[in-house]
Every structure is written in C-alpha cells, then in structure tokens.
Amino acid sequence: QITLKESGPALVKPTQTLTLTCTFSGFSLSTSGVGVGWIRPPPGKALEWLALIYWDDDKRYSPSLKSRLTITKDTSKNQVVLTMTNMDPVDTGTYYCAHSTMIVGGSYFDYWGQGTLVTVSS
Amino acid sequence: QSVLTQPPSVSGAPGQRVTISCTGSSSNIGAGYDVHWYQQLPGTAPKLLIYGDNNRPSGVPDRFSGSKSGTSASLAITGLQAEDEADYYCQSYDSSLSGSFVFGTGTKVTVL
Numbered sequence: 001q002i003t004l005k006e007s008g009p010a011l012v013k014p015t016q017t018l019t020l021t022c023t024f025s026g027f028s029l030s031t032s033g034v035g036v037g038w039i040r041p042p043p044g045k046a047l048e049w050l051a052l053i054y055w056d057d058d059k060r061y062s063p064s065l066k067s068r069l070t071i072t073k074d075t076s077k078n079q080v081v082l083t084m085t086n087m088d089p090v091d092t093g094t095y096y097c098a099h100s101t102m103i104v105g106g107s108y109f110d111y112w113g114q115g116t117l118v119t120v121s122s
Numbered sequence: 123q124s125v126l127t128q129p130p131s132v133s134g135a136p137g138q139r140v141t142i143s144c145t146g147s148s149s150n151i152g153a154g155y156d157v158h159w160y161q162q163l164p165g166t167a168p169k170l171l172i173y174g175d176n177n178r179p180s181g182v183p184d185r186f187s188g189s190k191s192g193t194s195a196s197l198a199i200t201g202l203q204a205e206d207e208a209d210y211y212c213q214s215y216d217s218s219l220s221g222s223f224v225f226g227t228g229t230k231v232t233v234l
Contacts, residue, residue: 037223039168039225041162046211046225046226046228047160047162047168047211047225047228049213049222049223049224049225052223060222060223061222062222063219063222096167103156103173103174104156105154105156105174106155106156106215106223107223108156108158108170108173108213109158109170109213110170110173110179112167112168113167114167115167
C-alpha cells in the first residue's frame, strides 16, 4: 500500500524559505520509472505542478518557479524535500506530494498525500 | 498560467452524459504526450481517474472514459451520479521551456 504524507510549517513569513518534507511508504524511490512530485492549488485556482524528482535523481522544475525551488531525495529515509525561497502571500495554499509513474507518453501522479496547508503572512 | 484549457463548468442531471474538453497545443497534447485526468472532491486530495489517455486505474468505474485527438482530449462521464460532483483536471507534459508537467484550468461538474 502506497502512502505519502506532507509535513512542514503551517505559517511562514514573507521572504522566508519554506521547507516541506514528503515521507512515503510502500515504494522505493530507487525503482526505475518512479518519481515524487509536488503540486499545489492556490486558493481558488487550478492545480499547479511545482517540481518532480525521479528515481535516477533527475530533477524537473516549473519554469515559472525554477529559481525559487529545490527538490532533493533521501532514499534511505523514504523522504523527498522541497524548498521554496522568498515566500509571498500569493504562495498561500495546500501543498501536495504525489507518487508518479513514468510511461512512454509521460508521467502521471497516481498516489497523493493528504496535503499540508501553508499560510504566508507576517 | 495553464497551457491546457478546460471549460470552467459543466452540468447535467443524474443519469446523463457529460464531457469535459482539454485543449492544448503542438508542444503538449499535439506532440503525442499522454493526457491524464484527476477528480478532486471538495476538501480532499486529487485522485487519478484516467491515465495514458484512456486507461482507468483499478477501482475507477467504467462510467469514466478518456479520449484524445489532435491537440485536444476529453473526459466523458456517463450515467452521472451525485457523487461525481467535483473538480476535474487534465494533465500532460509540455516540451517547451525545458519541459514541464502541466495541469488544465479545471472544470467544476455540477449534478443538477
């Protein structure tokens, strides 16, 4: 059974750096074709993909947020960490991590965490 | 901003068939990349509904089906049920701007 759970601060101040941890079980991030991604839906807006790290440590970032994001993995701890710098109130919302499966036509997100709500406010 | 466009809302009576379109371009759907669909019920995490254009994960009712043609894809829900009232998102891969995963603008399905 694959499960993922996000953890991190519920409140961050503007300009601070957000660090979120995704702790997962039921799969290994060293298995070919597997990845873990981060997605957020800003309040009242559509889902937005942020970053994804693959089993081979290949990392992909949203072009619009690339300069602010860093994604890393610790395979031994079954964790993926996302950092986002220079937080702004518009970054307020729920952050999800999700297991991704790679197929010929592109990866999809088949298992999702419950999400963690992050509020950016002074 | 999303590069995949969906209608903001669709509605139908119980038992009816509704379709949700997902319009992309030559750098994503039109390039042959797969389209995947997600259902997000209020207050919950998104759930994978369709992967690889038209495949259903185990447990997803066969009332849900996907299709793709050219630069667009569609999700069809037949025999609409009250529990289908949710937000639906398409997702694909875009080869422009160093490559990225993209979600659609989202569609709210209302069961009348």
